Amino acid sequence: MIDNDIHIGGRDEQQDACKNLENKSSKFLILGDGMGGHSGGQVASETLIAEAEYAYKKYKDTIPNPEEFFQSIIDGTISALVEYQKENPESDPHTTCVLALIQNNKLYVGHIGDSRMYLFTNKKFEKRSRDHSVVQMLFNEGEITEEEMATHPDQNKLLKSISTRKKVKVTFKEYELPAEKSNAVLICSDGFWEQVSTDEMQNQLFKRPLEKALKTMVNEAKVRGGEEGDNISVVAYVQKGSVLSLFHNISKLQNILIRVIISLLILGGTIYYFKSTAALVPTPTKENNATQTEEVKKPIAPIASIEADSNTSLNLNNKDTNTENMDLNSNKIINTLPNKDENGTEIKSLQEEKNDIDLDKNGSILETLGIPDIPKIPDLPNIVKKYIFLIFIIS
Numbered sequence: 001m002i003d004n005d006i007h008i009g010g011r012d013e014q015q016d017a018c019k020n021l022e023n024k025s026s027k028f029l030i031l032g033d034g035m036g037g038h039s040g041g042q043v044a045s046e047t048l049i050a051e052a053e054y055a056y057k058k059y060k061d062t063i064p065n066p067e068e069f070f071q072s073i074i075d076g077t078i079s080a081l082v083e084y085q086k087e088n089p090e091s092d093p094h095t096t097c098v099l100a101l102i103q104n105n106k107l108y109v110g111h112i113g114d115s116r117m118y119l120f121t122n123k124k125f126e127k128r129s130r131d132h133s134v135v136q137m138l139f140n141e142g143e144i145t146e147e148e149m150a151t152h153p154d155q156n157k158l159l160k161s162i163s164t165r166k167k168v169k170v171t172f173k174e175y176e177l178p179a180e181k182s183n184a185v186l187i188c189s190d191g192f193w194e195q196v197s198t199d200e201m202q203n204q205l206f207k208r209p210l211e212k213a214l215k216t217m218v219n220e221a222k223v224r225g226g227e228e229g230d231n232i233s234v235v236a237y238v239q240k241g242s243v244l245s246l247f248h249n250i251s252k253l254q255n256i257l258i259r260v261i262i263s264l265l266i267l268g269g270t271i272y273y274f275k276s277t278a279a280l281v282p283t284p285t286k287e288n289n290a291t292q293t294e295e296v297k298k299p300i301a302p303i304a305s306i307e308a309d310s311n312t313s314l315n316l317n318n319k320d321t322n323t324e325n326m327d328l329n330s331n332k333i334i335n336t337l338p339n340k341d342e343n344g345t346e347i348k349s350l351q352e353e354k355n356d357i358d359l360d361k362n363g364s365i366l367e368t369l370g371i372p373d374i375p376k377i378p379d380l381p382n383i384v385k386k387y388i389f390l391i392f393i394i395s
Helices: 040-056 066-087 134-140 198-207 210-228 243-280 286-297 350-362 380-394
Strands: 002-007 016-022 026-035 097-103 106-112 116-121 124-128 171-176 183-188 232-239 324-327 332-335
Touching (some): 002 016, 002 026, 026 183, 066 106, 097 116, 097 183, 183 198, 210 232
Antiparallel strands (some): 097 106
């Protein structure tokens, strides 16, 4: 919520001016308290508002350098007042200035003179700007209290203002404005803060609609100022924090957290995949090795008889035709059939035929040796689907 209110007070002329502006990325509060005879004060404050509005409308998005932006408004106002004074040499226009820009959860404040900015954080008064005035110096030195500043005889003596006499540098400050907290920014002229305490500002801003709160405080300042009271002007912005605002603020970390979670899940999935694959491959043991050795060492039973056709005869006693070799060291007996038939065709041994059959059946020599096949790779896409589901639940 953003709004403003203004009243002439007990004066014959309204020399205060204020305005609030906003675009899709920021909010801008402007106020000036004019000084000088022959309408000089009114011209000065209105010129400030016009220059600020002109500068702000150049930006459709956030303002990259708020301090430079504020200073350009001050310089533009001085240049315009110099031109005005050339045509009206009898005038001596002066004005105070408060500029408050709110963007990206930050508050940027620029001020000159004794018009003030008040900041309330989490519904409590936090700080105010420091005046460029004699009474502010007295307060800083501990010679007077905060309350005495409003009624001290030197209250209107300023050390700094916007005028045609010289260029002046804006006092610039930057503050955090957390989105999850209830914050308020209020800028006002001395005609307002002299009559309304910070406790009253706090109670009104957070307990009533902003428009009604400002009107109530301005009317109270008018009554308290009386017939001789100063002009009164105020602009305020109220931001009420919520749980949704907190979640919105936390969401800035969401992408980082999701990336970390995804990385951990992928790492865990990779480790799980390789462990699952390794678990399916049996580790050779001494018992398995012994069994396989015994099977290899088991002698092949000798062939007792072989049926042959009428054209084939076998001479088992012929060592040139049938050879029986024995390896005493390895206890293996190899029976060998005739290498060739009558027509000269090579004849394979039964063991060779058995090996060929095993190769044809299984396509792998590993089967004939009793070694199991390499296990199949687990279905990796299914594992990935599980982790995608987990990521969806977490996010």
